[in-house]
Amino acid sequence: MSKLFAQQGAEVHILELNLASAEAAARELTAAGLTAYAHALDVSRQADVLEVINRIAEKKKIDILVNNAGIAHIGKAHTTAESDFDRVINVNIKGVYNCIYAAIPHFIAGGGGVILNTASIAATVGIPDRFAYSTTKGAIYTMTLSVARDYLEEKIRCNSISPARVHTPFVDGYLANTYPGREEEMFEKLSKTQPIGRMAKPEEVAALAVYLCSDEAGFITGADYLIDGGFVHLNN
CATH class of the missing domain: 3.40.50.720 (NAD(P)-binding Rossmann-like Domain)
Structure with a gap:
């Protein structure tokens, strides 16, 4: 969301519990010539x-x-x-x-x-x-x-x-913690709970x-x- 809003001309302020994560996202955007700031x-x-x-x-x-x-x-x-x-x-x-x-x-x-x-x-x-x-x-x-x-x-x-369901790092972490060794199988199962046959992309x-x-x-x-x-x- 931050990336796409910035690409559309917005000055983006990322408010995040994990400041390091917010700063990494803001640096990625500013390196691309966009305007973004991070706040803990x-x-x-x-x-x-x-x-x-x-x-x-x-x-x-x-x-x-x-x-x-x-x-x-x-x-x-x-x-x-x-x-x-x-x-x-x-x-x-x-x-x-x-x-x-x-x-x-x-x-x-x-x-x-x-x-x-x-x-x-x-x-x-x-x-x-x-x-x-x-x-x-x-x-x-x-x-x-x-x-x-x-x-x-x-x-x-x-x-x-x-x-x-949206395919984010949260999903990958959940599968790794809950179904170790069965990540691929369970990812496919969760994907097919959507009739379209896959999870949404963040974009x-x-x-x-x-x-x-x-x-x-x-x-x-x-x-x-x-x-x-x-x-x-x-x-x-």
């Missing part, structure tokens, strides 16, 4: 979110907020420990709220803006062993609707995207994100866009 941030800490976003807004008008920070958890309701539930809630729900809370005053002052939240097919489809994660993504879906409704007059659009998700944040999508607000290879509507 735990999105679950509101005071820190306010400090970082306010500091960015002091230097340049903020036009777009993409809420893409999130963590996963495997477990059913009775196997999810309270500490794990709280951890997922604090990042996946409170983190999104904190960023929206910090950004909206700047959008209002600037005459409008766009918020894009990353939900999931888990918001609307029962996914096995994803109790806490699904709970948070359902919250993101309805949070999107609430924000879109509340800020129509302020010209703030808010939408969400709901991916199925495909990024393309949808950039579109929804663009002026060309100016008539779209309060919407959730599936990018799921047919998972929701074509699985029987």
